[in-house]
Amino acid sequence: xxxxxxxxxxxxxxxxxxxxxxxxxxxxxxxxxxxxxxxxxxxxxxxxxxxxxxxxxxxxxxxxxxxxxxxxxxxxxxxxxxxxxxxx
Amino acid sequence: xxxxxxxxxxxxxxxxxxxxxxxxxxxxxxxxxxxxxxxxxxxxxxxxxxxxxxxxxxxxxxxxxxxxxxxxxxxxxxxxxxxxxxxxxxxxxxxxxxxxxxxxxxxxxxxxxxxxxxxxxxxxxxxxxxxxxxxxxxxxxxxxxxxxxxxxxxxxxxxxxxxxxxxxxxxxxxxxxxxxxxxxxxxxxxxxxxxxxxxxxxxxxxxxxxxxxxxxxxxxxxxxxxxxxxxxxxxxxxxxxxxxxxxxxxxxxxxxxxxxxxxxxxxxxxxxxxxxxxxxxxxxxxxxxxxxxxxxxxxxxxxxxxxxxxxxxxxxxxxxxxxxxxxxxxxxxxxxxxxxxxxxxxxxxxxxxxxxxxxxxxxxxxxxxxxxxxxxxxxxxxxxxxxxxxxxxxxxxxxxxxxxxxxxxxxxxxxxxxxxxxxxxxxxxxxxxxxxxxxxxxxxxxxxxxxxxxxxxxxxxxxxxxxxxxxxxxxxxxxxxxxxxxxxxxxxxxxxxxxxxxxxxxxxxxxxxxxxxxxxxxxxxxxxxxxxxxxxxxxxxxxxxxxxxxxxxxxxxxxxxxxxxxxxxxxxx
Numbered sequence: 319x320x321x322x323x324x325x326x327x328x329x330x331x332x333x334x335x336x337x338x339x340x341x342x343x344x345x346x347x348x349x350x351x352x353x354x355x356x357x358x359x360x361x362x363x364x365x366x367x368x369x370x371x372x373x374x375x376x377x378x379x380x381x382x383x384x385x386x387x388x389x390x391x392x393x394x395x396x397x398x399x400x401x402x403x404x405x406x
Numbered sequence: 407x408x409x410x411x412x413x414x415x416x417x418x419x420x421x422x423x424x425x426x427x428x429x430x431x432x433x434x435x436x437x438x439x440x441x442x443x444x445x446x447x448x449x450x451x452x453x454x455x456x457x458x459x460x461x462x463x464x465x466x467x468x469x470x471x472x473x474x475x476x477x478x479x480x481x482x483x484x485x486x487x488x489x490x491x492x493x494x495x496x497x498x499x500x501x502x503x504x505x506x507x508x509x510x511x512x513x514x515x516x517x518x519x520x521x522x523x524x525x526x527x528x529x530x531x532x533x534x535x536x537x538x539x540x541x542x543x544x545x546x547x548x549x550x551x552x553x554x555x556x557x558x559x560x561x562x563x564x565x566x567x568x569x570x571x572x573x574x575x576x577x578x579x580x581x582x583x584x585x586x587x588x589x590x591x592x593x594x595x596x597x598x599x600x601x602x603x604x605x606x607x608x609x610x611x612x613x614x615x616x617x618x619x620x621x622x623x624x625x626x627x628x629x630x631x632x633x634x635x636x637x638x639x640x641x642x643x644x645x646x647x648x649x650x651x652x653x654x655x656x657x658x659x660x661x662x663x664x665x666x667x668x669x670x671x672x673x674x675x676x677x678x679x680x681x682x683x684x685x686x687x688x689x690x691x692x693x694x695x696x697x698x699x700x701x702x703x704x705x706x707x708x709x710x711x712x713x714x715x716x717x718x719x720x721x722x723x724x725x726x727x728x729x730x731x732x733x734x735x736x737x738x739x740x741x742x743x744x745x746x747x748x749x750x751x752x753x754x755x756x757x758x759x760x761x762x763x764x765x766x767x768x769x770x771x772x773x774x775x776x777x778x779x780x781x782x783x784x785x786x787x788x789x790x791x792x793x794x795x796x797x798x799x800x801x802x803x804x805x806x807x808x809x810x811x812x813x814x815x816x817x818x819x820x821x822x823x824x825x826x827x828x829x830x831x832x833x834x835x836x837x838x839x840x841x842x843x844x845x846x847x848x849x850x851x852x853x854x855x856x857x858x859x860x861x862x863x864x865x866x867x868x869x870x871x872x873x874x875x876x877x878x879x880x881x882x883x884x885x886x887x888x889x890x891x892x893x894x895x896x897x898x899x900x901x902x903x904x905x906x907x908x909x910x911x912x913x914x915x916x917x918x919x920x921x922x923x924x925x926x927x928x929x930x931x932x933x934x935x936x937x938x939x940x941x942x943x944x945x946x947x948x949x950x951x952x953x954x955x956x957x958x959x960x961x962x963x964x965x966x967x968x969x970x971x972x973x974x975x976x977x978x979x
Contacts, residue, residue: 333533333535333536333539334488334535334536334539334542335488338487338488338491341491341495342491360497361496361497363496364495364496364497364498365488365491365492365495366492366495366497366498366524366528366543367495367497369528369536369539370524370527370528370531372528372531372533372536374533
């Protein structure tokens with residue numbers, strides 16, 4: 319299991335389009351992927367789960383990856399956050 | 407005549423054209439009120455039903471995506487792709503399967519409950535743009551419910567008129583091959599479904615309040631979407647009139663010399679008939695309809711579609727493509743006209759966005775957006791001097807205009823310092839769509855190179871009515887004397903200061919309104935290209951005197967009945 323803390327940097331937060339991007343990337347890997355935020359935990363491969371988090375700019379998320387390709391999955395997902403979902 | 411009126415119902419303009427056919431109402435979906443409540447559902451059977459419906463829904467949505475890719479803009483495809491993600495959501499499907507299994511619910515009930523839960527939690531976030539996305543959830547829910555019951559697509563391929571309380575974008579695309587027209591109770595002529603209807607050329611009337619009472623399944627109806635009218639059970643005469651208008655509409659889509667000639671009134675006054683452009687795909691229409699220029703380029707959709715890259719270079723590419731497609735005629739770019747909601751910024755959650763942070767107000771607060779766009783347009787102007795005009799949307803007070811020009815000068819100085827060429831005498835115009843600007847037009851006209859009137863917003867602000875709201879949308883009347891009076895003030899001011907004035911709202915494509923605007927002194931009309939042949943025809947058939955008389959009549963038509971009567975008279979002619 320890998321855990322990583324990331325901050326939402328893009329101005330729009332995890333709204334529909336970034337949420338779709340996140341789910342699409344995470345779903346390419348076999349590992350389970352969960353997002354923790356303020357005590358909530360959602361399946362990171364569920365767009366509705368991610369949307370209901372309503373993570374806004376500045377929110378701190380803990381990402382959790384469990385599975386055989388967890389390192390690759392983690393790298394890809396964290397990459398999306400550091401690129402701010404290519405919003406600007 | 408009187409009888410013809412009593413058998414017609416009215417709505418608002420969605421997408422133009424005429425159609426004849428029989429009413430088709432998509433199968434009633436589960437209403438969520440427990441009306442099919444059953445406690446003895448067989449879980450095994452219901453699981454199978456759900457799985458089959460789910461697979462069918464995935465397939466049908468993929469068809470919609472494929473169709474949309476051929477026909478419509480990027481933003482529509484984005485919406486549908488989000489819907490695909492929702493349909494494939496593992497948590498969602500797991501919850502539904504579990505509920506069916508554990509609570510012996512019908513598949514319909516399980517779907518309804520699970521979606522309701524998600525919709526509620528998204529609504530609870532209170533974030534406006536998230537709450538808006540619940541429409542996608544409802545759309546997917548209804549798609550699943552439709553597939554649970556035998557697909558009710560018609561066997562007959564043509565002559566159906568799609569009727570419902572609300573028609574979603576995906577529904578319209580799905581039914582498109584089977585229908586020749588559509589109408590819905592819900593208002594909102596700027597909604598996505600209307601944009602799609604226009605882009606695939608389906609006559610569409612929206613905001614028809616009494617639609618469901620009158621248009622019963624199988625009834626024969628004629629749609630005159632140009633007049634936002636639905637004629638119920640039309641007689642033979644009405645049918646042949648609509649038939650011939652359908653035929654004319656089809657013929658006019660072919661480039662004919664008669665239809666592509668510049669238009670002038672019967673008495674010889676030239677009127678410039680221009681095109682509105684929004685998406686790159688609209689450029690084909692310029693070649694087909696040969697307008698005398700582009701009177702309105704809506705730049706915001708293109709910009710929003712460039713999710714990641716708003717750079718000068720990317721914008722320049724789009725602007726250049728429009729300018730080149732329009733040669734040898736002029737192009738008018740409207741600077742980004744968006745509300746704060748589109749920026750997805752926290753501070754933009756306004757309780758009253760129509761009166762809020764949008765247009766010029768927003769641009770002047772977001773200089774990066776404004777300056778980038780000005781730079782891109784200026785760079786394009788270097789190779790096509792004199793061919794480009796720029797206009798500022800939602801101008802309210804003169805001070806905004808001065809601030810706008812300050813920005814322009816800064817960008818121009820920066821370009822000069824870097825030896826980048828541009829057209830220094832690029833024409834700068836004001837959008838007249840806020841009543842304060844219309845009333846003060848005599849002052850504003852001294853400062854601007856041209857005026858352009860957005861009739862949709864102007865009507866909305868003059869009449870204080872949101873036309874997407876069916877409770878009040880009947881007050882939305884672009885031909886109300888109050889609206890025409892503000893247009894007259896602006897037009898008089900423009901003539902006095904010798905600057906051109908154009909109309910670029912939807913009503914420019916309505917022949918009666920267009921004739922009235924000409925009567926008020928307007929010489930440039932910009933519209934959906936598909937409306938160009940019929941407007942050119944109207945112009946050639948009409949004299950300035952007739953236009954002026956019509957305008958005078960409408961200016962004193964104080965009741966709805968009087969306005970209807972005037973429109974009726976012209977219909978006969």
